[in-house]
Amino acid sequence: MSECPTCERDDFVSETGMKRHHTMAHGESLVDDSPACDCGATPSKDASGRYREQCDDCIHAASAATETTPDERAAFERRLAARFEEGEQ
Numbered sequence: 001m002s003e004c005p006t007c008e009r010d011d012f013v014s015e016t017g018m019k020r021h022h023t024m025a026h027g028e029s030l031v032d033d034s035p036a037c038d039c040g041a042t043p044s045k046d047a048s049g050r051y052r053e054q055c056d057d058c059i060h061a062a063s064a065a066t067e068t069t070p071d072e073r074a075a076f077e078r079r080l081a082a083r084f085e086e087g088e089q
Contacts, residue, residue, distance in 0.1 A: 002014065002015040002017070003017035003018070004018055004022055004025075004026075005019060005022070005030075006022060006025075006026045006028075007025070007026070009021070018030075019031055035051040036055070037053070037054045037055040037058050038058065039055060039058055040055070041055035041057065041058075042055065043055045043056075044056050046077070046081065048081070050081070051079070052083055053080060
């Protein structure tokens with residue numbers, strides 16, 4: 001069972017239920033929805049204001065490692081944006 005860190009209520013069936021309770025009862029979300037690259041850095045935002053899947057350093061390193069052209073990179077960014085709009089993560 002999960003326990004609420006604020007009121008110490010511990011009769012929740014799941015951690016998700018406890019987090020839902022905490023948001024509704026205490027007005028604070030316990031869900032960590034901050035973006036993070038695999039390396040741990042915070043990704044930058046793209047032109048539309050959405051976070052990229054990787055930080056700039058990892059994007060540049062991957063690009064240099066595969067020697068992609070600017071057109072290939074732009075196509076990749078469009079595919080990522082389309083996936084993000086569809087709700088994939």
